[in-house]
Amino acid sequence: MESTETAKDDMPDSSINTNSNVAPLVTGSLWRAIWIMSWPLLLTTVANSLVGMTDLYVAGKLGSISQAAVGLSEQIIFMFLLFIMATGTGTTALVARHWGEGDREKAFKYTAQSLIMAVMMGAGLALASSLGAHFALAPFTKSPEVTGLCTIYLGIFSLYMVPFSVVCITNAAFRAIGDAKTPLAIVSTFTSLSILGDILLVMNNWPIAGLGIRGIAYSALTASTIAATLALYKLSRSELAPSLKMVNQVIPEMIRRIVKIGIPSALQRMAWATSTFVLFFILARCPMPTESLASWTIGMRVEGLMFMPVMALSMAVSSIVGQNLGAREIERAYKAGWQVAWIGIGLLTVMAAVLFLSATFIANAFSKDPTTIAYVISYLRVNSLSEPFLALGMILGGAFQGAGDTKTPMWITFMTNWVIRLPLAYFLALHLELGPTGAWWAMTLSVVIMGFLTAWRFRSRSWTELHV
Known part of the structure; x- marks a missing residue:
């Protein structure tokens, strides 16, 4: 890890926006700040919703049992993702607060600690979801066909939580500093690739035929992995880049504040x-x-x-x-x-x-x-x-x-x-x-x-x- 002095040297002047995507939120017109932040986030929300709708639509082409399995599985996964999204809430609050103060170093450190925490949580939740899928499904369905397909789907889709954690935290940090356009680019990439994967793998049986419901899960996993890679690349090229040099040290007090x-x-x-x-x-x-x-x-x-x-x-x-x-x-x-x-x-x-x-x-x-x-x-x-x-x-x-x-x-x-x-x-x-x-x-x-x-x-x- 770089020293504090080196990190400070890497920091841009707090009075200068070196990233054109970063909106000034503490000066100038409030209406302009609201507009600059809102329209990309609206498109991001729409893009996110398209993935779930497409998954259900494509699953419907496989039959009602597959559609029920995808719908139920994604509801269960959502319950796990709540904890990662909650970490993102803490990230936004703490990074935004310190960014507004002009304390860039703390903003970088909170971004790094959030990434560490979320990735570890994503890995743990992925393991829990994969191993405990059968027990989680028991209260919601008595159909052995639905349970069987859900177990298969969750076994693959649960891995999605690791790259999701990276995307969630990086997007939260970008929003915190006033950059709503970069999260839009990341989520749009994920959405496009996920929908394309559904069409190719499931509806056109290409390049591997007969994947069925597995194709939807593989599509989401592949798209999210590429989106996470893009998110880290965008982070490395942004004003938050110094945070990537701080991910090799856990700071318990900062983790406690995020939690x-x-x-x-x-x-x-x-x-x-x-x-x-x-x-x-x-x-x-x-x-x-x-x-x-x-x-x-x-x-x-x-x-x-x-x-x-x-x-x-x-x-x-x-x-x-x-x-x-x-x-x-x-x-x-x-x-x-x-x-x-x-x-x-x-x-x-x-x-x-x-x-x-x-x-x-x-x-x-x-x-x-x-x-x-x-x-x-x-x-x-x-x-x-x-x-x-x-x-x-x-x-x-x-x-x-x-x-x-x-x-x-x-x-x-x-x-x-x-x-x-x-x-x-x-x-x-x-x-x-x-x-x-x-x-x-x-x-x-x-x-x-x-x-x-x-x-x-x-x-x-x-x-x-x-x-x-």
Whole structure:
């Protein structure tokens, strides 16, 4: 490892942006900073979503059992990836804070420590996923065919977690310093290669015939490995390059700080993810379980399109808030949170209105079953009422994460999902026999409360005083 003095010599002047992709987040127009960060992150989010959609589409060509196996396997893998993504949350908060302070050396060190931690975690989770696949599948399917294909798929796909960890952390570090274009290039490369691999290996049986579901897993693994290599190359050519010279030393105190921020973020994501499983079981007990679950799946996929711009804005505000707190521009950080939130509220209000008015058309496009169509219409119309509050909660939640306050979003998510949404969904859907429409109203009410609670906490400004 290079000495501290050498590392300092490698550092660019804090007042100069040597990378044209790095946006100035603590000076100049806030609106410009928001725009420069947001549009690449929106495209990155879209590119990410295309991979999962393509995997399911291609698996469907192999049959319903293969499609079910891919869908279930990727849900299980997602639960493992939560921990790596949580490390990325800690990376963004800490690197952005020190970058805003002008302390480049600490920003480099936190990037290096995050890479070490995430790669080790990815390797451990890959091993656990591969060895424990059969046990993880037991609660979700009794079909031996689905279980068999899932085990095969997970045996290969679990290795994806190692290169994913590299991509996740490098992208988090790039976002932290105000570079949203490099993550877009990395994710676009992964998406293009993964989709191309699906088409060649599975749909065209080239260059190896008969891979079936294995082809989808090999495609993702190959694409992610190339993307990870590209990520490290981009890192070596960026203002964060000195961090690569620091990956041969573990600094326990820095690891502890990353974990301190990351664990609540992981628990927040787990609280949300596990609540969806419980809601699944509630809907499965409704009088028309097949139609209820089908309408929920369709509704979630359509509503997922609305998550994309909000997710992009949430990631953008996280970096902006983190850097401005580091630069002691407290008022600018506070103002940034509200400006981005209002952009999201306005955008989702318009999208929700379109969703409400076109609910019948959308439902008929996805299903031919009259009951499923009726449930989808009610899902889209009821949930459209909560979309502005979803934007409010998710974006200000991103601001909290940028400030290093991951406990507030964790507790709000736990309370609104487990204390409000699930008990109310059970009561309305099953006890009052309102069926899935009762569950939709429970979802909407919980999102409205989530938005108000997050805004109330944000206005307190206590997060601006948090030491990370």
